[in-house]
Amino acid sequence: MSQLCLTALFIPSFPQKQETEHSSSYHKNTSFNQTKLQRFNIFFSFSIFQTSSWCKDVEDEQQQHPFGLLCENSYYNKRTRPKLLYFCLLSLISCCFIILAPQFLTSPSSFSLLYSFGAEDGSLGGSGTDDNVSKCAFVSNGTICCDRSALRTDVCIMKGDVRTDSASSSVFLYKNPVRDGEEVIQSEKIRPYTRKWETSIMNTIDELNLVVKKSSLGNRRECDVQHDVPAVFFSTGGYTGNIYHEFNDGLIPLYITSQHFNKKVVFVILEYHNWWLTKYTDVLSHLTEYPIIDYSKDQRVHCFPEAIVGLRIHDELTIDPTLVEGNKTISDFRNILDKGYWPRIRSLIRDEELEAQLNISRPGESPAIAMVKQKQGLRKPKLAILSRNDSRAITNEDLLVTMAEDIGFEVEVVRPHRTSELAKIYRSLNSSDVLVGVHGAAMTHFLFMKPGSFFIQIVPLGTEWAAETYYGEPAMKLGLKYIGYKILPRESSLYNEYEKNDPVLIDPRSVTKRGWEFTKKVYLDRQNVKLNLARFRKRLQRAYSYTISRKNGHFPLQSQ
Numbered sequence: 001m002s003q004l005c006l007t008a009l010f011i012p013s014f015p016q017k018q019e020t021e022h023s024s025s026y027h028k029n030t031s032f033n034q035t036k037l038q039r040f041n042i043f044f045s046f047s048i049f050q051t052s053s054w055c056k057d058v059e060d061e062q063q064q065h066p067f068g069l070l071c072e073n074s075y076y077n078k079r080t081r082p083k084l085l086y087f088c089l090l091s092l093i094s095c096c097f098i099i100l101a102p103q104f105l106t107s108p109s110s111f112s113l114l115y116s117f118g119a120e121d122g123s124l125g126g127s128g129t130d131d132n133v134s135k136c137a138f139v140s141n142g143t144i145c146c147d148r149s150a151l152r153t154d155v156c157i158m159k160g161d162v163r164t165d166s167a168s169s170s171v172f173l174y175k176n177p178v179r180d181g182e183e184v185i186q187s188e189k190i191r192p193y194t195r196k197w198e199t200s201i202m203n204t205i206d207e208l209n210l211v212v213k214k215s216s217l218g219n220r221r222e223c224d225v226q227h228d229v230p231a232v233f234f235s236t237g238g239y240t241g242n243i244y245h246e247f248n249d250g251l252i253p254l255y256i257t258s259q260h261f262n263k264k265v266v267f268v269i270l271e272y273h274n275w276w277l278t279k280y281t282d283v284l285s286h287l288t289e290y291p292i293i294d295y296s297k298d299q300r301v302h303c304f305p306e307a308i309v310g311l312r313i314h315d316e317l318t319i320d321p322t323l324v325e326g327n328k329t330i331s332d333f334r335n336i337l338d339k340g341y342w343p344r345i346r347s348l349i350r351d352e353e354l355e356a357q358l359n360i361s362r363p364g365e366s367p368a369i370a371m372v373k374q375k376q377g378l379r380k381p382k383l384a385i386l387s388r389n390d391s392r393a394i395t396n397e398d399l400l401v402t403m404a405e406d407i408g409f410e411v412e413v414v415r416p417h418r419t420s421e422l423a424k425i426y427r428s429l430n431s432s433d434v435l436v437g438v439h440g441a442a443m444t445h446f447l448f449m450k451p452g453s454f455f456i457q458i459v460p461l462g463t464e465w466a467a468e469t470y471y472g473e474p475a476m477k478l479g480l481k482y483i484g485y486k487i488l489p490r491e492s493s494l495y496n497e498y499e500k501n502d503p504v505l506i507d508p509r510s511v512t513k514r515g516w517e518f519t520k521k522v523y524l525d526r527q528n529v530k531l532n533l534a535r536f537r538k539r540l541q542r543a544y545s546y547t548i549s550r551k552n553g554h555f556p557l558q559s560q
Contacts, residue, residue: 142175144210146188153194153253155310156210162231162304163221164268166295169208171233171307174215183219186212192270192310193235194249205235206270206296208309224300229264229290231302232257233309237271241418244317244441244470246276251283252319253311255333258287260325266304268293282340282423317444317474330478334447337426344423381547383409383540384429386416386437386445392460394438395493395530403533407544409434416442433547434540438529439467446471451479452550454543458531459486461494462508462523481546485539493528 136145136157146156161174175185191205213219234254239245258265265288272294277284284292293302314320321327383404387397394400397413404411414428429435429448437443438458446455455475459467467484475482489495489505498504504511504522512519 142173142212144173144186144188144212146190146210150312151197152313153196153310154190154192155257155308155312156188156190158210158307158309159305161215162307163223164295164300164302165221166297166299169206171208171210171309172220173210173212174220175212177214183214184211185214190309191235192233193238194253194311194313195238201238205237208233208270210309221301223303225302227266227290227302227304229266229304230261230306230308231266231268231293231304232311233268233270233295233307234311235270236273236276240271240273240276242441243416244444246280247444247447248317249313250311251280252317252330252333253313255287255336256314256319256324256328257308257311259328259332263287263289266290266293266302268295268302268307270295272296279422282344283336286336286339315474316470317447318477330447330474331451334451334478337447338430341423341426341430344421345427348424348427380408380410381433381544381551382431383411383434383436383543384432385411385413386435386442387413388438388440388442389415391525391527392438392440393528394458395528396533399533400436400531400536403537404540407537407540409540409544414445416445433550434543436540439463439471443467443471446475446480447478449478449480453480454546455480455482456539456543457482457484458529459484460523460527460529461487461489461492461505462512462519462527464508481543483539483542485536487529488532488535491530491532493530494522494526497526 135147135149136155139145139157139159142160144156144158146154148154158171158173163172163174164170165172177185188210189207190210191202191207193202193205195201232254234250234257236250239249254267258267263286267284267288267290269292277292312323314323317330319328319330319333321329385394385397385400385404387394401411401413412428412432414425416425425445426448429445430450432449432453434454434456435446435449436456436458437445439460443457449455457467457471457475464484464486472482472484489500492505494504508523511522
């Protein structure tokens with residue numbers, strides 16, 4: 001460490017804004033989509049008046065400091081003047097103070113270098129992780145504690161005599177006052193949705209008034225429904241309707257927030273949608289054993305001993321076990337999906353077996369018999385292709401299927417749409433060894449793959465950062481073997497629309513700097529993919545070899 005030079009002023013050089021996808025999650029908030037690039041630059045782009053003269057012992061720099069915060073002297077020769085030596089010494093002392101002082105002055109959980117730089121205009125300088133979950137760990141009876149420190153969400157906890165009043169969009173907490181005073185003791189406002197930084201979308205979310213009032217016979221409505229378990233209030237508004245947001249902004253945060261209640265919890269939903277409840281009832285039944293309440297339409301007074309308003313969220317499609325009671329992970333969430341969908345899958349299998357017995361099945365092997373063969377290890381490795389019908393479609397998908405079958409795969413083309421029954425999609429992907437698809441919200445379905453399976457995400461021009469951040473990294477956290485296949489300009493339909501040296505083709509990053517609307521128009525709405533099959537074949541062969549090795553009990557190491 002004595003050989004390491006650091007800058008003292010810590011002036012970060014933030015990257016230009018890039019856009020991300022998922023119909024709406026690439027979207028309007030370009031700054032948040034740069035969170036992880038900012039995380040990178042905070043450590044790598046410190047400068048001091050644009051002087052890059054920090055140098056020492058380059059020979060073993062990687063062993064000494066994995067962040068690589070050192071560089072060669074490009075401005076000064078060895079005959080450094082005394083002034084500069086004093087300046088370097090002062091800088092080193094200042095740096096040490098900046099790094100070490102917070103460890104003595106604050107608790108480790110409340111300080112991070114990643115959050116030490118402010119952001120203007122709603123931009124975020126951190127990962128969006130709810131780092132201060134202990135802020136409201138101990139809430140006294142008759143009080144409201146609101147944790148507003150997280151970047152993505154606010155969460156309020158109410159304990160005591162909690163009563164709903166949907167007519168006034170309020171949740172009241174009644175308390176016996178120590179002395180006479182005003183009727184309202186404490187009040188908070190909250191929009192219980194996990195995209196706190198996106199002002200435009202948050203303005204569409206219903207706001208709740210949380211009020212602590214003096215308890216007296218005259219100012220309390222009687223309980224119509226008395227519950228003896230806590231409630232969790234959240235919204236299914238916003239971007240609900242997009243599969244990525246339904247999992248990332250809703251179901252996973254709901255699991256994080258409520259799993260420790262072991263189903264002894266009531267869900268109260270703002271902006272309630274019947275179709276959403278129908279779509280996810282298989283999963284919700286493993287998170288709560290109570291009927292779900294439509295807050296706006298249910299005018300009854302529901303009384304609870306405790307209420308959590310808002311959901312906790314960690315990172316993209318993942319769970320940080322250090323922030324969850326019981327150290328739960330994204331694999332535990334996937335187990336909930338497994339429990340939720342398998343009863344329906346078994347029902348489908350029974351129907352198919354009955355159909356086969358009646359000899360009215362379609363020509364070919366029945367799915368039930370195929371599943372038996374799979375259990376016996378007699379089946380070919382299965383490849384699932386998530387097909388897109390709109391933009392970013394694979395225009396030579398039929399040839400891709402033929403090539404995959406030639407390699408040795410059994411191929412199933414899955415075409416999810418908004419009304420698809422998720423149990424059927426889960427069945428298809430859960431039984432697959434390899435998943436292939438073009439970057440987009442449908443890639444959220446990687447959550448349906450078994451840990452250890454292979455995931456190839458085709459990455460169109462202009463989507464590299466989003467593809468890795470929103471799906472690639474989370475897939476690896478789930479335990480999938482992941483490869484991002486970055487297409488060449490010739491594999492993009494844009495190659496026929498622009499000159500060969502146009503920045504759209506050769507420098508997508510410079511194009512995405514022009515803003516979300518332009519990025520969406522060029523790279524998301526108008527781009528299709530025609531795979532170079534000879535080039536892509538190598539990835540499929542790697543996936544095939546990996547799958548065969550796994551089936552035989554061997555796990556070869558392969559580069560990402």
